[in-house]
Amino acid sequence: MTFCIDTTFDFHWDTPDGRDPDKYSQKLREYHQLLWNKELPSGARFDLRPEPGAYLVHRSSLGVFFLASEAFTTRLRGKAARVIRSIPAEDLPEYIGYTVGSTLVFPGNKVGRKMTINGARGFHPRIADRPDLTLECIRRYYLGELPNPLAEPLARYETFFALFETFRGYVDFFLLQDLLKDDGKTVDFFHPLGNFSAKDAVPRDEKEYLSYLRHSNDFISARNRRIDAWRKQVAATLHCREEFPG
Template identity: 35%
Template sequence: MRNPKYPQQHQPRVFDTSFDYKTDTPSRTNPDADKDSQLLRWDHELLWSKELPSEDGFAPKVTTRRSEYLIFTDAKKERHCYGSDAITSSYTTWVKEKNPRSRALVDAIAGLDDEQRARYLNPPYTIGSAMIWPVRTKDYWTMNRARGASMLIADRMDLTLECIRRHYAEEPGSPLAKATTAYKDFFELFVDFKGFVEFFHFQDLIVPGSDHQEIEYFLKPNNFERSGTPATTLEYIEYRENVLAFIEQRSERMANWVTKNHSEIEVRHNGS
């Protein structure tokens, strides 16, 4: 396999927390930044190539194969494939009147004023919203698909993180238990929940002083007894404000990590 090159249009190498990956070489049909953006793929490689909590190295590499996104070859020479996923949602594409599961969400978004709609709907896709998950569909759905298919999770990363916490703690009641179990080898890389949180810069979704036992939810938790989507306009506003704050906080953590570990790369915070 030939060695892929960093995209020429993004030379010299810059890590920009405000860059919208949806604008990076989108396909003409069904544009999808997780598939189309070369820069996002390289930024994933940059961010996640580092030492694991076990002190082993983790180095997912950009590949030129269409069927593969990032590949990590472990010490046993086993190849592991990872795909990109946007972990925050505005639910812009979920608003379908004919879908009874999202009727309350439709009504909630309908209550927004013009300024709120401009702020919350169809936002840019920046690095603070990006995550990688293992891709091995012979075992089960990907985490990406499982998160979106469950209305109890509804693509929410705070609820996903609670499921991952329960996986490490071996607690019952996780709607994503089949997915986290299917990819338990991935979660074992990070030793424990704290290791996972710190590796992927999720510290701002943890309640301070809780010893990683409580999630800082975008909306108040309900023990997975209701849909994860906002049910009222006020809930939607609260959810989106908390999501936007999280994206900014996580982006800053990422930028600081790149500054500390890659002095050769120019880091731009919110474009400057």
């Protein structure tokens, strides 16, 4: 496996028609393995490998962690469908594709036959699958702040979040710094946050939706640049050998 990540690659390109790239894109799986096979804040390695019947798995003295690829960003096409129908197609920002900056891995195994984190954030009306609201819930989980609509599903995976020790450790590991404000502690919301009310989760008119979409695209582009810079830095430490480390 070469240590090469193309941040312009749309994972629909190597996915059979009608299939989910998070399950069927081989390149996406390779990218996740390349990106997240690295040291944790503790210095321990978080090595991931594909296994039969599983997406990517870590096994070590730290524990066993089954991870799944998920679309971290959302254009809210279903939840904001009423608003989107009123916007002329030419006024919508260009779709920049399902690139690596749009993705993340979450624990993929169910605990107690309950929803995974990704399922919970998608179905919860006060989160609406949004990445900024999801990250705010993760921030509050680490700090024990309330309210937190995802407190219960996040707590089910406490051993996973313990790997990163702190909120900042989680953000830095998964290269999510571009979802924070300049202080490095506060989430930079795509759409103003009230008190996690359902009416605030989905933009209610054209102006709000277009603003949300621009913020989302800006984050994806910034994270792609950050991932590309990280890849180049790692390649340099490997004496410019574009090889998979480990």
